[in-house]
Amino acid sequence: MAERVFMKGTEAIAEAAVRAGCRFFAGYPITPQNEIPEYMARRMPEVGGTFVQGESEVASVNMLYGAASTGIRAMSSSSSCGISLYSEGVSYCASARIPMVYINVQRGGPGIGAIQPSQQDYNQATKASGNGGFRMIVLAPDSVQECVDMVYEAFDYAERDQNPVLILTDGVMGTMMEPVVLPKMKSDEELAKCREKFLPRAIIGHPLGQQATCRPGSVGGGQEEKNIAAAELYKSWDKDIKVEEFMMDDAEIVFAAYGISARISRAVIRELREQGIKAGMIRPITISPFPYSSFSNLDFNRVKGIIDVEMSIPAQMKWDVEYAVYGRCPIKEVLRSGGQLLTNDQVKNGAMEFIKEVL
Amino acid sequence: MAEEKKVYTRTKGILPDTVSGFCPGCMHSTVHKIIGEAAEELGKLDKLVRVEGVGCCGLGQFYVSCDETIAAHGRAGAVATGIKRSSPDSLVYTYQGDGDLAAIGLAETLSAANRGENFTVIFINNGIYGMTGGQMAPTTLLGMKSTTTPLGRKAEEHGYPLHMSEIINQLTAPYYIERVSCDTPQHVIAARNAIKKAFQYQLEGKGYSIIEIVTSCPTNWGLDTLKSLDFLRENMFKEYPLGVFRDGGEKKQ
Amino acid sequence: MERNLMIAGFGGQGVMTMGKLLAEATSEATDLNVTFFPSYGSAMRGGTANCFVVISDKEIGAPVSYNLEDLIVMNGPSLHAFLPNLKPGGNLFINSTIVKDNIERKDINIVEAPVTQMAIDIDNPRALNVIMLGVYVGATDAVPEEVIIKGIEHKFAAKEKLIAPNVEAFKMGLEIGCKQKL
Numbered sequence: 001m002a003e004r005v006f007m008k009g010t011e012a013i014a015e016a017a018v019r020a021g022c023r024f025f026a027g028y029p030i031t032p033q034n035e036i037p038e039y040m041a042r043r044m045p046e047v048g049g050t051f052v053q054g055e056s057e058v059a060s061v062n063m064l065y066g067a068a069s070t071g072i073r074a075m076s077s078s079s080s081c082g083i084s085l086y087s088e089g090v091s092y093c094a095s096a097r098i099p100m101v102y103i104n105v106q107r108g109g110p111g112i113g114a115i116q117p118s119q120q121d122y123n124q125a126t127k128a129s130g131n132g133g134f135r136m137i138v139l140a141p142d143s144v145q146e147c148v149d150m151v152y153e154a155f156d157y158a159e160r161d162q163n164p165v166l167i168l169t170d171g172v173m174g175t176m177m178e179p180v181v182l183p184k185m186k187s188d189e190e191l192a193k194c195r196e197k198f199l200p201r202a203i204i205g206h207p208l209g210q211q212a213t214c215r216p217g218s219v220g221g222g223q224e225e226k227n228i229a230a231a232e233l234y235k236s237w238d239k240d241i242k243v244e245e246f247m248m249d250d251a252e253i254v255f256a257a258y259g260i261s262a263r264i265s266r267a268v269i270r271e272l273r274e275q276g277i278k279a280g281m282i283r284p285i286t287i288s289p290f291p292y293s294s295f296s297n298l299d300f301n302r303v304k305g306i307i308d309v310e311m312s313i314p315a316q317m318k319w320d321v322e323y324a325v326y327g328r329c330p331i332k333e334v335l336r337s338g339g340q341l342l343t344n345d346q347v348k349n350g351a352m353e354f355i356k357e358v359l
Numbered sequence: 360m361a362e363e364k365k366v367y368t369r370t371k372g373i374l375p376d377t378v379s380g381f382c383p384g385c386m387h388s389t390v391h392k393i394i395g396e397a398a399e400e401l402g403k404l405d406k407l408v409r410v411e412g413v414g415c416c417g418l419g420q421f422y423v424s425c426d427e428t429i430a431a432h433g434r435a436g437a438v439a440t441g442i443k444r445s446s447p448d449s450l451v452y453t454y455q456g457d458g459d460l461a462a463i464g465l466a467e468t469l470s471a472a473n474r475g476e477n478f479t480v481i482f483i484n485n486g487i488y489g490m491t492g493g494q495m496a497p498t499t500l501l502g503m504k505s506t507t508t509p510l511g512r513k514a515e516e517h518g519y520p521l522h523m524s525e526i527i528n529q530l531t532a533p534y535y536i537e538r539v540s541c542d543t544p545q546h547v548i549a550a551r552n553a554i555k556k557a558f559q560y561q562l563e564g565k566g567y568s569i570i571e572i573v574t575s576c577p578t579n580w581g582l583d584t585l586k587s588l589d590f591l592r593e594n595m596f597k598e599y600p601l602g603v604f605r606d607g608g609e610k611k612q
Numbered sequence: 613m614e615r616n617l618m619i620a621g622f623g624g625q626g627v628m629t630m631g632k633l634l635a636e637a638t639s640e641a642t643d644l645n646v647t648f649f650p651s652y653g654s655a656m657r658g659g660t661a662n663c664f665v666v667i668s669d670k671e672i673g674a675p676v677s678y679n680l681e682d683l684i685v686m687n688g689p690s691l692h693a694f695l696p697n698l699k700p701g702g703n704l705f706i707n708s709t710i711v712k713d714n715i716e717r718k719d720i721n722i723v724e725a726p727v728t729q730m731a732i733d734i735d736n737p738r739a740l741n742v743i744m745l746g747v748y749v750g751a752t753d754a755v756p757e758e759v760i761i762k763g764i765e766h767k768f769a770a771k772e773k774l775i776a777p778n779v780e781a782f783k784m785g786l787e788i789g790c791k792q793k794l
Contacts, residue, residue: 006639006646024445032652050444054437055470062434062467066410066441069428074445088431096428115652176675177632177648179639203428204446205406208371214428219417260674267673344673 002181009144009173010035010077012180013103014043016148017075019183020155021191022101023049024074026063028056028082031115032171033105036077057082061089061102068093068100069214071195071202073155077103079171080121081112083129090164091130095226096216099158099198101151103167105174108339116339117171119259122316125168126288133227135234138166138288139242140258144178146285152183157240159194161233162201168287170311172260172341234289242285243294247273251280252302253355256295256321256331257309258284261342265309268348277355287317295324305358306331307351313337330358370395372404374424384577384584386541387415387483391422393547394452394481397555398425401562403450410439412455412464415489419454433464436471439478450558451478457498458488461521465497468523475532475566479557482523482569485576486595493579497521500598505579524571524604534607535560535568538599542575542588546601556608565607573599614668615754616677620694621686621707623661626741630684631663634745637763638667638755647675660689667754682752684744685711686727703794705748707740723751723792730784739781746782750789757786 007015014036017025025044027037037053044051050067054060057078067074078086083104093100106121108114125138137157139150147169154165186194195202201212218226244262247269248254255265262283272279282294295306306329308318313335322331334350336342369375372395379388398407407425411417413432420427426449430438435453443451453460460468460482468480487505488494495505495512498520502511512520524538535557539550550572557568573595577587603609617634621627628650635648650663666672678697684705685691691711698704700719709728725747731740742764749757761779768774 004639006636006648024441026441052440052444052474055466058434059437059467059470062431062437063441063444065430065434066428066438066443067445068441069438070442070445070449072445074441089434092431171652172649172675175650175652177635178675179646202446203408203426203442203449205403205408205426205449207405208424211424212426213420215420216429216431220421263671264673266671270670341676342674343677343679345677345679 004179004181006177007144007180008035008177009147011039012144012148013151014039015182016151018043018047019185020152021073021186022075023072024067026052026054026060027076028054028060030079030082032107032174033077033079057085058088061086064100065089065093065098068098069203071198075101079105080107080109087130091132091134092216093164094134096214097162099162101154101158101165106170114339117341118337119170119311120337122312125166134230135288136164136166137240137286138168140168140287141173142259142263145180147173148180148182159197170260237289240286241289241291243291244283244285245294246281248280250278252304253279254303254306255281255309256306258287258317261309261311264342264344264347267344268351271348290320292324295321300328303329305329305354307334307354309334309347311336311342370399372399372424373422377422382578384575384587386574389541389547390572391419393551394554397551397558400555401558406448406450408442408449408451410435410453412459414456414459416454416456416483433459434467436464436467440471440476443476443478450561452481454481457484457496461497461523472527472533472567473530477561477564477566479561480569482571483574484571485574487576487579489576489579500594520598527569528604532567534566536604538571538573538601540573540601542591614670615681617665617682618662618680618694619684620662620690623659625686627661627686628663630741630745631665633763633767635665637759641759641762644669645672647672649675684748721794723747725788736777736781739778742778742781743785746785747789750786751792751794
């Protein structure tokens with residue numbers, strides 16, 4: 001088995017990307033994700049890749065668009081207000097069906113917000129990361145290990161679908177250090193194989209008659225056909241839904257949480273179980289596509305209430321939970337925001353208030 | 360009987376069987392042709408990558424025969440950076456108008472030039488936004504009417520025309536900067552030679568080149584094709600004098 | 613069993629290094645779960661610094677707690693800011709060279725060590741953090757002392773001559789900690 005190393009979330013993300021074969025990284029400084037570009041600036045030359053510090057987030061994401069359109073594995077990262085500036089380039093990638101991966105290490109918002117961690121970008125990430133109604137697979141890790149594993153597999157999703165993939169993490173996961181096991185370095189042969197599918201479309205120069213075009217729009221018509229094809233792709237993602245159902249067999253109180261909030265909820269659920277309270281959790285691992293059926297298929301004769309835990313005010317993921325629950329049980333919010341971190345005790349205290357009401 | 364000799368063949372850099380849909384008197388089609396010729400003469404059509412700006416520049420996708428992508432408005436410098444860094448053997452050029460390159464894309468333009476990125480910029484400067492219907496560009500001349508300067512561009516309100524070649528010539532990294540036009544056969548030949556030279560420099564890894572092409576827009580200038588040429592020569596060339604600003608290759612000889 | 617530790621002090625007192633050394637050494641030498649979470653703010657030299665270390669035999673939830681088992685304060689402002697976050701029965705570690713305040717809480721255990729002065733006395737003024745780590749480990753047995761010694765050897769592998777003085781500093785702290793076993 002591979003060795004366990006102690007790494008910071010941001011650096012683990014960067015190393016995982018390198019091992020997954022990322023050979024182009026462009027980014028712009030913004031807290032709390034600076035270690036990703038800094039790590040890449042050091043690491044990319046070692047593996048024959050390219051690091052560019054963009055003059056802005058707008059430039060960085062468009063560099064990513066350019067690099068990814070050559071078919072190599074390319075990535076970028078930013079945080080919240082920087083990610084807003086990515087909207088343009090991400091939308092172009094989605095429209096032109098360019099595979100790429102980007103990371104949002106969330107901080108407080110809206111606006112410049114706070115540099116401390118938050119989960120304030122859920123709606124942006126899952127509903128509208130740019131104009132035009134496109135969708136992406138959005139993965140939400142709840143540990144440094146998952147950050148690593150998800151970045152590693154994100155490139156595969158991106159290439160399979162020829163679509164952007166977003167990892168939505170936050171400043172806690174980005175700055176904290178945890179033991180991780182790193183995946184193996186993909187070989188040049190493996191990467192060449194990954195690139196194969198895209199190569200006829202790669203914007204690198206082709207012989208006459210085989211030229212590749214990369215069209216983020218349809219000046220000459222045909223946009224609806226592109227939209228229909230994209231919608232078909234999005235529908236096919238039901239098979240890709242990932243969800244953790246933790247201690248759900250007999251749960252009467254169900255926590256709904258993703259990312260950092262989920263790992264805190266899990267610790268709280270263990271404590272509640274020790275007190276004889278039958279608590280469990282549904283954790284969306286893919287927050288897009290969202291595991292609606294895990295909520296809609298709950299046995300509401302047994303489940304007395306749902307506790308939505310988010311580091312966001314107002315609550316955002318709760319909309320998706322409410323949609324699936326459709327009024328069949330009460331939903332309690334346990335929220336913090338503005339750079340205030342959730343702790344086990346806060347979640348537990350919030351949950352206990354609610355449990356007294358509903359049980 | 361004298362044998363027939365073929366003296367002109369259409370470049371393979373233009374799609375066969377296409378007819379230019381640009382307005383009468385527009386120089387985009389000429390520029391597309393000479394880009395194709397320059398790349399073909401260098402034997403690099405199969406390595407040619409075009410990064411297209413937004414506006415009338417973005418209509419080139421229907422005519423050119425090479426790998427081609429469309430950048431978001433103003434971002435061609437960033438997109439070309441990503442492509443060229445990831446595929447160094449490709450012959451990469453951006454094709455951008457004045458609004459794209461000098462207004463919304465000013466940061467991407469200057470930053471790519473300042474990094475000395477090894478690609479070629481073809482900059483079409485006609486002093487107006489074409490596709491959107493004749494709004495003021497950063498390069499619109501003082502006094503020139505546009506749909507957003509109905510009384511003419513005023514320095515005190517709109518500032519002065521932006522001289523991109525001169526500005527880029529303030530940077531250390533760029534290798535080759537030349538301003539040309541396509542209003543006469545001689546100028547077309549000079550423009551083609553400039554583009555070919557810029558491509559050659561790119562193939563040699565010399566770094567950033569920009570060829571600014573001062574052109575007319577009869578439709579949005581509200582002039583007929585011949586009068587727009589007069590306006591071009593009398594007014595545009597005065598504000599944007601043609602010539603070589605920098606040629607790294609010449610310097611070393 | 614889970615221990616939540618917060619370490620706080622001035623930037624430059626090695627607060628982050630101390631937390632990271634404890635966490636990394638624990639990660640490397642044991643099978644325990646461990647997290648290290650630094651506070652972060654606008655970059656400023658000489659500002660306050662703090663970090664959290666959680667060591668647990670179970671999966672760790674939040675890497676941050678305001679209901680701490682252990683609190684190490686290296687300066688006065690940290691004492692006032694964070695003492696309310698120490699749970700009843702919790703352990704407070706004080707750098708008594710610069711923190712002279714009278715502690716009014718009677719529901720906590722207090723371990724004092726003049727680590728700034730001790731570091732100066734051994735002519736290794738930057739080692740105050742390693743001394744304090746020794747005090748912490750000696751008093752709590754949060755991890756076996758060998759774990760930290762291995763961690764120091766690992767940390768200074770590239771600057772070998774720094775290993776011995778740091779191990780020595782750690783053991784000085786350990787001795788003080790052991791005398792005030794909790």
